[in-house]
Amino acid sequence: MLEVSGVATGYLGENVISGIDFTVGGGEVVAIIGSNGAGKTTLFRAVCGLLRPTAGTVRFEGEPIHGWPTHRISRAGLAFVPAERHLFAYMSVKENLALGAYPRRPRPVDLDLVVELFPRLGERFAQRAGTMSGGEQQMLAVGRALMSRPRLLMLDEPTTGLAPNLADAAYRALATLRQSGLTLLVAEQQVPLVLRLADRGYVLENGRIQMEGSAKELEQDPDVRRAYLGVT
Amino acid sequence: MLLDGTALGLQFGLLGVGLTLVYGLGGILNLAYGQMAVMGAMVVTLTMRAGLPAGWAVAVGLLTVGALGLLLDATIMRPVYRQQGEHRVLLSLLLTLGVGIVIDGLLMWRYPIGSLGLDIGGAAVEIFGVRMRTGTLLASVISVTTGGLMLAFLRMSTLGKAIRSVIQDEEGSRLVGINPAAVRRLIFILSGILAGLVAVTRSMTSPVGVNAGIDFTILALIVAVVGGLGSISGAFVAGILLGMVSTVSAFYIGQYITTIVLLAAAAATILLRPTGLLGRNT
Ligand SMILES: Nc1ncnc2c1ncn2[C@@H]1O[C@H](COP(=O)(O)OP(=O)(O)OP(=O)(O)O)[C@@H](O)[C@H]1O
Numbered sequence: 001m002l003e004v005s006g007v008a009t010g011y012l013g014e015n016v017i018s019g020i021d022f023t024v025g026g027g028e029v030v031a032i033i034g035s036n037g038a039g040k041t042t043l044f045r046a047v048c049g050l051l052r053p054t055a056g057t058v059r060f061e062g063e064p065i066h067g068w069p070t071h072r073i074s075r076a077g078l079a080f081v082p083a084e085r086h087l088f089a090y091m092s093v094k095e096n097l098a099l100g101a102y103p104r105r106p107r108p109v110d111l112d113l114v115v116e117l118f119p120r121l122g123e124r125f126a127q128r129a130g131t132m133s134g135g136e137q138q139m140l141a142v143g144r145a146l147m148s149r150p151r152l153l154m155l156d157e158p159t160t161g162l163a164p165n166l167a168d169a170a171y172r173a174l175a176t177l178r179q180s181g182l183t184l185l186v187a188e189q190q191v192p193l194v195l196r197l198a199d200r201g202y203v204l205e206n207g208r209i210q211m212e213g214s215a216k217e218l219e220q221d222p223d224v225r226r227a228y229l230g231v232t
Numbered sequence: 233m234l235l236d237g238t239a240l241g242l243q244f245g246l247l248g249v250g251l252t253l254v255y256g257l258g259g260i261l262n263l264a265y266g267q268m269a270v271m272g273a274m275v276v277t278l279t280m281r282a283g284l285p286a287g288w289a290v291a292v293g294l295l296t297v298g299a300l301g302l303l304l305d306a307t308i309m310r311p312v313y314r315q316q317g318e319h320r321v322l323l324s325l326l327l328t329l330g331v332g333i334v335i336d337g338l339l340m341w342r343y344p345i346g347s348l349g350l351d352i353g354g355a356a357v358e359i360f361g362v363r364m365r366t367g368t369l370l371a372s373v374i375s376v377t378t379g380g381l382m383l384a385f386l387r388m389s390t391l392g393k394a395i396r397s398v399i400q401d402e403e404g405s406r407l408v409g410i411n412p413a414a415v416r417r418l419i420f421i422l423s424g425i426l427a428g429l430v431a432v433t434r435s436m437t438s439p440v441g442v443n444a445g446i447d448f449t450i451l452a453l454i455v456a457v458v459g460g461l462g463s464i465s466g467a468f469v470a471g472i473l474l475g476m477v478s479t480v481s482a483f484y485i486g487q488y489i490t491t492i493v494l495l496a497a498a499a500a501t502i503l504l505r506p507t508g509l510l511g512r513n514t
C-alpha cells in the first residue's frame with residue numbers, strides 16, 4: 001500500500017533523514033520506533049507532503065505521491081494525525097469532524113462510526129475543540145482523520161501528553177480500527193504499547209533505519225530491549 | 233443620528249471584515265486596501281459616465297476590484313506566502329504599501345478631481361416614523377444584506393468553514409484536504425469586493441474622492457484592530473460600534489478630531505483587550 005524507498009529530507013538544506021526504505025502492506029499495522037530527535041516526525045511529514053523529499057520515492061497504492069501537495073495526498077486516502085494535532089481550535093467538535101470529510105459532505109454513517117469509537121466526542125459535539133482536554137483532542141484528531149475514509153492512517157506519537165491510562169485507551173481505539181481492517185502506520189516512543197498493536201516495525205536512529213522485523217522479533221531483540229523497553 | 237451612526241457602522245463593519253479576512257492568512261496586512269476601494273468607486277464613475285446604468289456600473293466596479301484582489305494574490309503575494317511569521321507580516325506591509333502608492337498615483341494623475349457620488353441621497357423617506365435619507369437607507373440595506381450573507385457563508389457553508397479553517401490552522405486544513413492556495417485566492421477576491429462595495433455605499437451619502445484611499449485603509453485597520461485582528465464577527469460588531477462613536481463625535485466635536493478618537497479607541501483596545509471586542513474567534 002505504501003512503499004518508501006531511498007527517501008531523504010530535512011530542514012534548511014540539511015538532510016536529517018536519508019536512505020529510508022520501508023513498506024506498509026494493506027491491512028498491516030506498522031510501527032516506526034525511535035527516540036527523541038531520531039527523525040520520526042520528519043519522515044512522516046515527508047510522506048504526507050508537508051516536507052518535500054530531497055531524494056527517493058514515495059508510492060501510495062502504486063502511485064508516486066512525492067512532490068504532491070498535502071491536500072492532494074490527503075484526498076487520495078492517506079490521512080495523517082500529527083503529534084500536535086492541528087485541530088481547528090475555534091470550531092466545534094462537530095465542525096472539526098465535518099471538515100475531516102472535505103471536500104465531501106460528512107456522511108452520517110462515518111459520524112456514527114467515530115462516535116461509536118469515541119463516545120466522548122458524541123457528548124461534546126458543540127464544544128470548541130480548543131477547550132477540550134488533551135485526551136479528547138487526540139480522539140478528535142483521530143476522528144477527524146477517519147471522516148475522510150482513509151485507506152492508510154498515519155499517527156505520529158498518538159500518546160503525546162497523555163496520562164498512562166489515556167495512552168492505553170488510545171491504543172485500544174487503534175486496536176479496534178485495526179480490527180476493522182484499516183491500515184496503520186504509527187510512530188512511537190512508547191515502544192511496549194506500540195509493539196503490542198503492530199505486526200511489524202522499524203527502528204529509526206539518527207535519521208536512518210537501523211533495524212526491522214516483526215513485532216515479536218523486535219520485542220525480543222537485545223538492543224531494542226535495552227534501548228526502548230528499559231531492560232538491562 | 234443613531235440611525236446614521238448604525239448605517240455608517242454597518243459599512244465600517246464590512247470594511248473591517250474585508251481587511252481582517254486577509255489578515256487571517258498568517259498576518260498579512262493589505263495596506264493597498266483603501267486604494268482598492270477607491271479604484272472600485274472610480275471604475276463605477278467611469279462606467280456610468282460611459283452610459284451604463286448605475287446597477288451595472290456597480291457590478292463592473294466590484295468585479296474589477298475582485299479581479300484586482302485576484303491579481304495581487306497571483307503576483308506580489310507569492311513571495312509573501314513563502315515567508316512565515318514576522319517576515320510574512322513585514323513583506324506584506326511593504327509590498328502592499330507600494331501597490332497602494334502606485335494605485336493612488338495612477339488615479340490622481342489620470343483623474344485629479346474624480347469622485348464617485350451616487351446621487352440618491354436627496355429625498356427623505358419615512359420608515360417607522362423616522363425620517364431617513366434614501367441614500368442612507370439604501371446603503372444600510374445593502375450593508376446589512378452583505379454582512380448577513382458573509383457571516384452565513386463563513387459560518388454555515390462548507391466552503392466558508394474551509395476558509396475559516398485555513399485562518400485557524402493552515403497545516404490542519406491541508407491535512408483534511410483543503411488547498412490553502414485556493415482559499416487565499418478566494419479571500420483576496422472577497423476582500424476586494426467588500427472594499428469596493430463599501431466605497432460604493434459610502435458614495436451614496438457623500439462623494440468618495442480619488443484621494444480617499446488612505447482614509448479607508450486607516451479606518452479598516454482601526455475597525456479590524458478593535459474587533460480583534462482575524463475575528464470576523466468581531467470586526468462587524470466593532471464596525472457598528474465605531475460607526476456610532478464616529479457619528480456622535482463628528483456631530484459634537486468635529487470631523488478632524490473624530491479620526492483621532494477612533495485611533496484612540498484602537499490603541500485602547502490593544503492595551504486593554506488585545507484579543508478584541510469578542511475575544512479571539514474566527
Ligand atoms: N523545523 C525544524 N527545523 C530544523 N530542524 C528541525 C526541525 N524539526 C526537526 N528538526 C531536527 O530534525 C531532527 C529530527 O527531528 P524529528 O522531529 O523528526 O524527530 P522525532 O523522531 O520526531 O523526535 P520526537 O520523538 O522528539 O518527536 C532533530 O535533530 C530536530 O532537531
Ligand SMILES: [Mg+2]
Nearest residue numbers: 040041042083
Ligand atoms: Mg516527533
